[in-house]
Amino acid sequence: MKTVLLAGGTGGAKLARGLLDIAGDALTVIANTADDIEIYRAHVSPDPDLVTFWLADRIDGRGWGLDGDTFTVMDALREAGEEIWFNLGDRDLAxxxxxxxxxxxxxxxxxxxxxxxxxFGVSARVLPMCDGPVRTHVMAGGEWWRLQEFLVRRRAQGPVDGVALEGAEAARPTAAVLEAIAEADAIVIGxxxxxxxxxxxxxxxxxxxxxxxxAAPVVAVSPFVGGRVLKGPTASFLRWAGRDATPAGVAEHYAGVADGFVSDEQIAGAAMAQLVTDVTLGDAAARARVASEVLDFARSLR
Amino acid sequence: MKTVLLAGGTGGAKLARGLLDIAGDALTVIANTADDIEIYRAHVSPDPDLVTFWLADRIDGRGWGLDGDTFTVMDALREAGEEIWFNLGDRDLAxxxxxxxxxxxxxxxxxxxxxxxxxFGVSARVLPMCDGPVRTHVMAGGEWWRLQEFLVRRRAQGPVDGVALEGAEAARPTAAVLEAIAEADAIVIGxxxxxxxxxxxxxxxxxxxxxxxxAAPVVAVSPFVGGRVLKGPTASFLRWAGRDATPAGVAEHYAGVADGFVSDEQIAGAAMAQLVTDVTLGDAAARARVASEVLDFARSLR
Incomplete structure (x- = not known):
């Protein structure tokens, strides 16, 4: 089953790993690149790399970076007088x-x-959403922050007063992205x-x-588990967008894009088909189960 | 005693370390930057860094790079499919x-x-010879090589059929270099x-x-020890320049620049003053002794 997953970092990457068990190399992940950052003379692509590391079973236990990576270059930069606010392991940096x-x-x-x-021996495809630069900026505390600075330096502290996607107007999805979407049997929003x-x-x-x-149905998966988001500042951003920080708010946000919605709460009066199931992605079995149910649900909507 | 040392890598850097014992922070090293190379998104300055590492007592026992450095980034690049011909430790890379x-x-x-x-806590000054780019290219085996490629990939295999200093015509010594030379009490060619x-x-x-x-006398120190050069392809380059690969050939090469020459062989008919002494720089005591004798010799020529 040709499966396309739109994904950001952690949550999307975990579902990607589950989908790999089900769809194998028929999986294509389209990853967000708007939080890419040029730093240390390197081009960091946090979301695509998180996806790749998860697919390769190489994600570190801390939740980011490569398993067992060292931080020698960061230590040496610090000793040379650099302020290190963005941590990157040695192999990651390479x-x-x-x-x-x-x-x-x-x-x-x-x-x-x-x-x-x-x-990394990953047989699934990991595509950037576009080849041109798009960069997210966040207004908080009266200042505009580059996304990684907002997340790391400001510790994602809201409320969020603005979001700007620099370059998005000019950016186009790549041919590979459009082809994957056109040929998909199922499209999943992670x-x-x-x-x-x-x-x-x-x-x-x-x-x-x-x-x-x-041709494929579009199915979105809620980032809320038991009413809260396990990682990241999703609630502040939903509030900025005028949505409730709930599965219902997310479903509302995806109305017009998604044909189906998967979450662990029944949503009253939802504008799309629903699958209510446990969406915890805590271990490999859970990831595979959620992936399997999501694809079955998508199949039912064709 | 304000001491200026013109230096390349290993030999010059070892003498710099000896001179540090004698001249302390009155030492200024003017280092060759023509074998700088941009690689791995980094700017590598082999000679200035060798000098700094020696002055800081941080040179690794292998003769280059930082003591105890690791090579994780190089390993990771190799695993990602890069051909690694130029080795750089993690801290060095930083x-x-x-x-x-x-x-x-x-x-x-x-x-x-x-x-x-x-x-690195180095109190002496390490100046690049210039701020603009000068790059050495070497003709050997019918091809032009960038210097580091000649040294590493071709393993410095002569004969040398050409040397080109790209950018040298346009490059000028920095104000700091000219000032150090003008104010020096002794100028040493390493x-x-x-x-x-x-x-x-x-x-x-x-x-x-x-x-x-x-005002200061210029004293050159022979790179030959017991008739041979301990490191590097000095002989092939002297031959290309039409000089004998001997202390006499080096002395002849520096005629018109140096007022005195230090080597472990008496040179018949030399055009400049001579100091004949053991120029081995094998340990700290030897480095300090040679440095001290070189400066005494320079003082005698004022």
Whole structure:
């Protein structure tokens, strides 16, 4: 079953790992690149890399970065007088330096992510949502922050007073993204932050048309588990967008895009088909079960 | 005693360490930057860094790089499919990434080397010969090689059929270099490769005038020990330059620049004053002794 997953970082990446068990190399993940950052002369792509590390079973127990990575370069930069606010392991940095170099040499981000997935032995495809730069900025505390600075330096402290997707107007989904969507049997919107992780993907020119005209049903998975989001500042962003910080708010947000919604709460008066099930992605069995149920649900909507 | 040392890598760096014992923070090293290389998104300055690592007593036992450095990033790059021909430790890379970033941000190489020396607690000054790019290329086996590629990939295999100093015509010594030379009590040309380590420094426009008009005597130290060069392909380069691969050949090469020559062989008919002494720099005591004798010799020539 040709499965396309739109994903941000942690939640989307965990569901990607579950879908890999079910769909195998028929899985294509379209990852948000609007929180990419150029730092330490490297090009860091947090969401695509989280997805790749999860798919390769190489994610570290801390929830980001490569398993067992060391931080020697960061230590040395600190000793040389740098203020280190964005932590990157040595092996992680190597990938990000290589990406920056390949991009400088004229490769596309699509090509580089494919090379990295191959180097990690990942058979599924990990596509960036676009090859051009889109960068999320967040207004909070009276200041605009680059997304990673908001998340790390400000510790994601809301309320969020603004979100700007720099470059989104000019950016277009890649041919590979459009083709994957057109050929899919199921399209899944992962349990990632709807505003800053899925939002940039949906903001690309032409993506709404592509999803609307796709033969496959679009199924969104709620990032809420037992009424709360396990990681990240999803609630502040939903509130900024005028949505309730609940599965119902997320469902409302995806009305017009999704044909079905998966969450652990029955939503009264939802505008789309619903699957109510436990959406915890805590271990491999849970990830595979949720993935399987999501795909069955999508199949039922065709 | 205000001491200026013109230096390339290993030999010059070892003498720098000896001179530090004698001259302390009155030592200024002017380091060759013509074998700098941009690689891994970093700016590598092999000779200035060798000098700094030696001055900080941080040189690794292998003869290059930082003591006890690890090579995790290189390993990861190799796993990602990169061909790694130029090895750089993790902490070393951190410095070189920082240098590339500072240069991209508009800092001068002079400023960055000063920051790195300070971070290493080095009280002597380590100056780049110039702030602009000069790059050595070597013709061997019918091909032009960038210097580091000649040294590493071709393993410095001669004969050398050409040497080109790209950018040397346009490059000028920095104000700091000219001031150090003008104010020096002694100017020492280190036991580095006369053609590719000292040659680029002497090729800078105005440097000959600066040395000629300086009040201080100029004393060159032979890179030959017991008739041979302990490290590097000095002999092939001297032959290319039409000099004998002997202390006499080096003395002849420096005629017109140096007022005195230090080597472990009496040279018949030398055009300058001579000090014949053991120039082995094998341990700290030897380095300090040679440094002390070189400075005494320079003092005798004032």
């Amino acid at each position: 990938l990000c330096l290589r990406r920056a170099q390949r991009l400088a040499d004229g490769a596309t981000l699509t090509e580089v992510l494919a090379e990295h997935a191959a180097a 349990p990632s932050n709807p505003i800053i992780s899925i939002g940039p993907i949906l903001a690309l020119g032409g993506i709404h048309d592509a999803l609307r005209t796709a | 410095l070189c990434l920082r240098r590339a970033q500072r240069l991209a941000d508009g800092a001068t190489l002079t400023e960055v080397l000063a920051e790195h020396a300070a971070a 036991p580095s490769n006369p053609i590719i380590s000292i040659g680029p420094i002497l090729a800078l426009g105005g440097i000959h005038d600066a040395l000629r008009t300086a």
